Amino acid sequence: MEKKKDIKSMTLPQLTEELTALGEKPFRAKQMYQWMHQKLADGFGAMTNLPGRLREECAQRYSYTALKPVRVRESAIDGTKKFLFELADGNVVESVWMRYKHGNSVCISSQVGCRMGCRFCASTLGGLERSLWPSEMLDQVYAVQKMTGERISNVVVMGIGEPLDNYGNLLTFLGILTDENGLHISQRSVTVSTCGIVPEMRRLAEEKLQITLALSLHGTTDDKRRRLMPIANQYSIDDLMKACAYYFKQTGRRITFEYSLVGGVNDTDEDAEQLAALARPLSCHVNLIPVNPVRERKYVSPPGERVRAFQAKLERHKVNATVRREMGRDIEGACGQLRRELLGG
Numbered sequence: 001m002e003k004k005k006d007i008k009s010m011t012l013p014q015l016t017e018e019l020t021a022l023g024e025k026p027f028r029a030k031q032m033y034q035w036m037h038q039k040l041a042d043g044f045g046a047m048t049n050l051p052g053r054l055r056e057e058c059a060q061r062y063s064y065t066a067l068k069p070v071r072v073r074e075s076a077i078d079g080t081k082k083f084l085f086e087l088a089d090g091n092v093v094e095s096v097w098m099r100y101k102h103g104n105s106v107c108i109s110s111q112v113g114c115r116m117g118c119r120f121c122a123s124t125l126g127g128l129e130r131s132l133w134p135s136e137m138l139d140q141v142y143a144v145q146k147m148t149g150e151r152i153s154n155v156v157v158m159g160i161g162e163p164l165d166n167y168g169n170l171l172t173f174l175g176i177l178t179d180e181n182g183l184h185i186s187q188r189s190v191t192v193s194t195c196g197i198v199p200e201m202r203r204l205a206e207e208k209l210q211i212t213l214a215l216s217l218h219g220t221t222d223d224k225r226r227r228l229m230p231i232a233n234q235y236s237i238d239d240l241m242k243a244c245a246y247y248f249k250q251t252g253r254r255i256t257f258e259y260s261l262v263g264g265v266n267d268t269d270e271d272a273e274q275l276a277a278l279a280r281p282l283s284c285h286v287n288l289i290p291v292n293p294v295r296e297r298k299y300v301s302p303p304g305e306r307v308r309a310f311q312a313k314l315e316r317h318k319v320n321a322t323v324r325r326e327m328g329r330d331i332e333g334a335c336g337q338l339r340r341e342l343l344g345g
């Protein structure tokens with residue numbers, strides 16, 4: 001059976017081309033696009049200002065993705081909500097909704113599983129199943145906005161998967177997400193987090209988007225980084241820093257460093273000093289994440305005073321550093337944990 005084309009993954013020009021080939025006027029494509037990406041319609045049936053025969057023809061020709069919520073958990077501590085969604089093929093991904101002072105944020109997955117193998121991360125334990133389509137990334141944002149009934153203002157691609165290992169689909173997703181005929185989320189309100197695939201970081205720089213790029217650094221020497229992240233065997237810190245400088249030069253956007261603090265592994269004063277030396281020249285913001293213990297892994301989070309001392313050391317070296325609020329800890333808020341639980345991991 002031939003696979004039907006996925007209509008929600010089409011950009012407006014692509015959809016226009018499709019529908020004009022069927023003999024429709026271009027404005028029909030725009031109407032349909034707005035139904036999908038602005039009014040968040042559940043299917044062609046909801047598109048009441050489009051002719052019935054067009055809706056029927058589209059239903060025959062195209063697939064219309066939808067997510068099935070299989071589990072929703074709300075944190076009693078901070079109201080964070082974690083969603084487990086089933087995709088059309090039965091795979092599951094996680095999304096997390098967080099309320100901040102400046103607006104609501106959703107953290108979405110970019111792949112089913114991950115092949116990057118970071119040692120402290122639950123998402124990678126079962127390897128990579130497949131990458132997500134643009135529609136499946138959009139659907140997470142749309143479903144969460146509809147289910148919470150509140151407008152989403154920030155999107156972070158920091159859930160399951162490595163977004164730059166799904167580059168083409170990520171770019172299409174970003175285009176539709178920030179499009180004025182869609183939810184029109186500002187590029188500046190979107191963050192993409194990567195474990196550091198250097199060629200793709202450079203490619204992204206050349207797109208000249210205004211999104212924030214977050215680099216998961218976690219170690220300040222090649223040796224230390226390799227202990228936590230297999231990707232460090234491929235790209236050196238030197239190459240990473242050059243790619244960050246290039247991103248900043250091309251886009252004018254400062255990079256964020258993510259640094260998961262692991263007790264006894266990367267949390268000494270010396271680590272903080274080395275981290276400051278990397279962050280200073282690039283004016284990076286550092287986001288410290290006390291490591292979330294994962295059952296299958298032996299890593300532990302440093303004591304609170306060590307975290308604060310680490311942050312203070314960075315600040316003393318004039319590096320802006322925040323400690324990530326641990327949201328949703330009571331609901332398995334860390335990457336990939338809820339999916340693992342469902343899979344019986």
Ligand code: SAH
Pocket residue numbers: 116118120121122157158159160161162163193194195196214215216258259260289290291292293294334335
């Ligand atoms: N693959 C991308 C995005 C997904 S992970 C990346 O590597 O950036 C999002 C962030 O959470 C990364 O910084 C990742 O290293 C971190 N992370 C994953 N598991 C964690 C855990 N158990 N504790 C703390 N941070 C974790």
